[in-house]
Amino acid sequence: MKADNVQSKREILTALIELMLIKSTPVCALTAALGVATTGILDPKSITMVALIFGTLMGGFFSLDSVKDIEADKINKPDRPIPSGRLSIKQAESFVVILFSLSVLFIITLYASTSSLQTLLLAFLGLVLAISYTLPPTLSRIPLLSNAILASLFTIFPLLTGWTLFKPLNQAPFFIIGALFFLAWGDIEDFEDVEGDEFVGIKTLPILIGIKKAAVVFSLIVSLSLIIGVYAFLTDFKSYWLISLPQQFTMGFLILQLIKTQEKNDIFRIHYLCQILSISTGLTLLIGYILLG
Incomplete structure (x- = not known):
């Protein structure tokens, strides 16, 4: 017992x-x-x-x-x-x-x-x-x-x-914070949960406009992170931005692949890869900033 x-x-x-x-x-x-x-x-x-x-x-x-x-x-x-x-x-x-x-x-x-x-x-x-x-x-x-x-x-x-x-809000690294914010939109769980959300009446974007159109919207939003990254690199030439750019591009590209496939296993795989890329990009930028400013 x-x-x-x-x-x-x-x-x-x-x-x-x-x-x-x-x-x-x-x-x-x-x-x-x-x-x-x-x-x-x-x-x-x-x-x-x-x-x-x-x-x-x-x-x-x-x-x-x-x-x-x-x-x-x-x-x-x-x-x-x-x-x-x-x-x-x-x-x-x-x-x-x-x-x-x-x-x-x-x-x-x-x-x-x-x-x-x-x-x-x-x-x-x-x-x-x-x-x-x-x-x-x-x-x-x-x-x-x-x-x-x-x-x-x-x-x-x-x-x-x-x-x-320890520091004033207006001195925060807003380029990095902005890039990571838009990158976090790559959490595409809404695409995984379409069946259950639709059953209970939750109107996520993939349900409202369809998976293909929603994939384009989310890919464009994630791409804002890439735009910030390119601008930041051209502004201060910090190496961590250069390292992060391919990761940011790959994440937007992966989400765009949902136009071609809506198989649940493929959505799970893309979501998992996006999570890895989001974490690795975040670590690259934040640790890079800590070390190089």
Whole structure:
């Protein structure tokens, strides 16, 4: 009986970790940490705190989204913790409250030690967007705006929150932040989830205008990252821009391939490759800036 109880708790813990999309949440936490590092001040306490803020914030965001999208997930992702029955809605909701509460606690703790009003406002605005994305008025139901919010939660808010701990907002590396923001639009999960989203009445762009036209739109948006990269390289000739340009181009090109194929396996493959390119490009630009300015 005791062994079964231990196993049950272990299974619940595993399901909770999976619920917060453990692959995506650390990426956002790392982005926030790099936001601090780009200031040139490698303060371990500050880096840890912003990573905890956005780790719990995005963990709560993904968990809440899973609770609200359970009907769509029964079709799109039936193996996820809630639709598979490994986790109850009540357990998931309690986990969401814990994660968002921890995020608030970490934000207040960071502000108490730094007194940076800009940092406080950016972190809280990110938290408000993360919650309002799924709760009424349900911004996740608005095509393009929902994608912009998601991209900003992965780039603008963690990077600027980290930056403003030690430097003024107007001195932030906006070329890099802008390039990464548009690159984050390459998260093409809307294309993967067409079947379930259509079933429950969620009007994403691929559903409204079709996969082929939506692929062109997203490819063009991602290409804005490439345009920023070319301009930035011609302006300051930093080598990290030159390294990132082929990655940015490849990502836009991959999304455009959705015009030719709408097979689910191909969409999964393109999405996976875009995620890798997005992370590698982000690391190239941010680490390059930390080392070379």
